[in-house]
Amino acid sequence: MDLDDWNSPTTKLLTLLNVSAAKSLKRKVFDQQGSPTRKQKLNKRRVEIVSPDSLPDSAAQVNDEMETTEPEVGEAEQGDSSGDVGVNEAADLSDTEESTYERHFGTAPPLLNKPAIESVNKCLWSITNSNFPKLGCVAISKVEGLTSSGKMEAGSSQIFPRLRAPFVTRQASLSPDLRLLQDEILSVLASYRDFYHTHALQDTAPVLRDSISLHILDHITKKRRRVLKNNERLAHATKAGNPAPEDVQDQGFTRPSILILLPFRSSAMSWLESLTAHTPPPSFQIENMTRFRKEFGLPEGVVDKFASAEPDAYPRDHVETFEGNSDDDFRVGLKLTRKSVRLFTEFYGSDIIMASPLGLRMSIEKEKNFDFLSSIEILVVDQLDSLTMQNWEHTQFVFSHLNQLPKESHDTDFSRIKPWYLDGHSAYLRQTVLLSAYEAPEIRSLFNQSLKNLGGRVRTFRRWAPVQVPEGLDQNFIEFDCSSAKDELDKRFSHFTNQLLPPVLKSAVQSANTVIFVPSSLDFIRIQNHFRRQQLSFTVLSEYSTNQDISRARQAFFSGKKSFLIITERFHFYRRYKIRGIRNLIFFGPPDHAAFYTEFLSYPFLDDGVEPSDVTCRVLYSRYDWFRMERIAGTKGVSQLITSSGP
Structure with missing residues (x-):
């Protein structure tokens, strides 16, 4: 075997499969009848007796988070457990409404084929211009040779009702223009196209975050619903003594599926507020929130310089950018369970990772491991205009490590992994959302070279008026x-x-x-x-x-x-x-x-x-x-x- 063969995705994958098989034999515990059993958590209030092989045994999966458990030790905002988000949603959304997610991230996406991949690798896009009432002029790119890249539908009709209800309530307090803007953004995101917003101004930043956060949570919910359905099918098959169904591929290599890149700790604070606004107490608990406020707010004893400054001392955009904690070295994992949002979870047990490019790079270089980025399905990069003022190499570094085949198995159940992950094609389905106040060559280069979503992409653009300068100068x-x-x-x-x-x-x-x-x-x-x-x-x-x-x-x-x-x-x-x-x-x-x-x-x-x-x-x-x-x-x-x- 030569070096090229050894470095090929197929060879690496075979190595992972062998390692995983060896580890799985060591993990199994057998009962008196010789059947494998699964260790039960001691803090469960209700235990369902199922075969261990009927559930995913992987750090990437969510089976034990789906069960009703006592809250883990930690700080939490207290509330009851009603209105669980993301579970038992079978009556909330029809299969037709969920079809966009299944078409894009299902077991066999119709867009994923060799000619389409070759077209993307050669940057063969057909581009048409269109107009939205609030987003303005947009360039819609489709892969050449594909007859359709998905349909953009108005509003939030494809969002789970339990998530949509509080969103609609908050939306009612907005102006008609902002409501329309949110609906347009949701229509683009629901199609799973890449979205590059080139004039994401600070006036509209809260409504942008609210829409994108809703899309993120809806995506996690749909993914979790598919896992639960397959868990149930496997359990029934085991109970009936039937062979396990083969079409249960519903996961990636590792659990994290959402990555949010941000420039400052204050930005992470704003995004967490948007994410948790869709899962408010008392139906949800937010664990370790006190620690989060301490680490991501202003350090103790530090006074915000803008609080004591004269009203016109600094431009408004400067105040809004640097208000709060402007440290650019951070990373935090978020796990969404049935009844809580858990902060500061380790990456391999998280659903969402929020980090700065610098913080994520330092973590990768320290641990010499970036497998937790192998299964990212939605990437959001906010305030790119601020990131260009930092070291741009950090952002490029993170992009270069996304959606790579993992080096270790991480106790993954390979029978549950979607085939296109095993084929190394996850980058062709990842949805990327880029937000910037303006265009820059570095950002456009990132958009052109690093975004390969076969679903297509949408880029806004605007017409600029000359700046005003002192008369006579x-x-x-x-x-x-x-x-x-x-x-x-x-x-x-x-x-x-x-x-x-x-x-x-x-x-x-x-x-x-x-x-x-x-x-x-x-x-x-x-x-x-x-x-x-x-x-x-x-x-x-x-x-x-x-x-x-x-x-x-x-x-x-x-x-x-x-x-x-x-x-x-x-x-x-x-x-x-x-x-x-x-x-x-x-x-x-x-x-x-x-x-x-x-x-x-x-x-x-x-x-x-x-x-x-x-x-x-x-x-x-x-x-x-x-x-x-x-x-x-x-x-x-x-x-x-x-x-x-x-x-």
């Missing part, structure tokens, strides 16, 4: 020629140092009170080194600057002791300081946040007596800055500024 947009994305960084730096900067240094007016805004941290280092070699008078503000560094740099620039101030976009994203003393602005590249552009153009007028004619503004850009320039110059204006075709 002259903006000078400078395009440099670049035909290759690989050469873009070097050509931008070369044009800046050889073409743009020398005239500035020769001017007595423009070589002082000048801010250089740098979007990329790598470019920031190169410019800083260039200024140091040229022995120019400058100071810097970056995301790594301490409070003392910031105070010194701002004072030195405002007083004129330093002629140039080099600022990174990440510094402004995290700090949002107002900079005084500016008369000249050079944007080494247009900022991702269009608001940053208008803010810096307004800062010169913080000083008394400054006229628009006293301020200069230069923006260096190339064809690869289309998204950023579109948010500044507008959708119509960008096509005039950038000579090449759009993205």
Whole structure:
């Protein structure tokens, strides 16, 4: 056997099967008649006597969570056990209404075939544009060669009634526009298409979370219902002495099926509130909530700076992004049982994993194991615009480890695993939801290259109007020629140092009170080194600057002791300081946040007596800055500024 054969999915799977078979023999305990038995939990109030082989014996499965048990030791909000979510739902939803889930995630999805997989691997999509009243313009992508990628139906008609009822009650308090927006989102999600929302603004963030959380819980409920039905069939067959049915494949390699990637701990707090809003007490208990509030809220003794700040001290979007605990290293597992949501469960016993890309990567690298990501069926990535301001490699790392064949069996019952998991095709059915306030090249690349859902995908897009700048202020947009994305960084730096900067240094007016805004941290280092070699008078503000560094740099620039101030976009994203003393602005590249552009153009007028004619503004850009320039110059204006075709 050569190395390629050994690394093939088939070989790896055969190895897992052998290991699983060996472990299963050791796990079985035999009664006096020689029949295998199953250990009973000591804290059960009601025990059903069934054969052990009739139930899944896997860390990925949910059989013992389906039984009526006493609550585990831990903190919980007390309530009764009425209205259990996700179990005994046979009367709640017909098979016809559940057919969308079965068509997409059933044993043999009709979309999953070799020609379709080849089309996706070659990025062969047929794209049509459509309009929604509230989502606006959308691009709907279907796999070439497939006649249908599912039907989008209005509203939440396919949601289980027990989940839908409290949602409809909350929805009644919303405006008609927000209710319609939620129904449109649910219609897209219910089709199990990928969904990339490119203008998920903070005003609509709560209703977006509410809709997506409802879809997540509905998905888990339908998956659990299928497991329960098959458990019952196996139990009846065993009791009657009949052979076990063969069509009971209903699970993945491991239990976690939902992954939610978020930038901050405060974001996780908001998502948990949305998830638990669909399972309110007294019908549900939330265990370990006190610990969650302690670890994901503000640390003891820490005061939120926004609480004591003046009303206009920070822009609204900055306050809403960083209010609360803004730590970006976290991960937490959630298990949904019959009567509770359990927080801080270990990953292999969780239904949902909420984590930051950094926190998840650190966990994977520490444990040297990422099998818990092998069976993710729904991936949600929220606030992607904030994640681009962090280390984007962490997000790419997580995506590269999704839906891989596991390295260990984890006591999985392979007779219950869906065939397409065994074939290594789960990535072609995973639904991915991407939410961002705007488009960025990194996000579009992720969307184009990492999303392979055969069900299709929906991407929203919007038409931008030019930003408002002080009247009379002259903006000078400078395009440099670049035909290759690989050469873009070097050509931008070369044009800046050889073409743009020398005239500035020769001017007595423009070589002082000048801010250089740098979007990329790598470019920031190169410019800083260039200024140091040229022995120019400058100071810097970056995301790594301490409070003392910031105070010194701002004072030195405002007083004129330093002629140039080099600022990174990440510094402004995290700090949002107002900079005084500016008369000249050079944007080494247009900022991702269009608001940053208008803010810096307004800062010169913080000083008394400054006229628009006293301020200069230069923006260096190339064809690869289309998204950023579109948010500044507008959708119509960008096509005039950038000579090449759009993205």
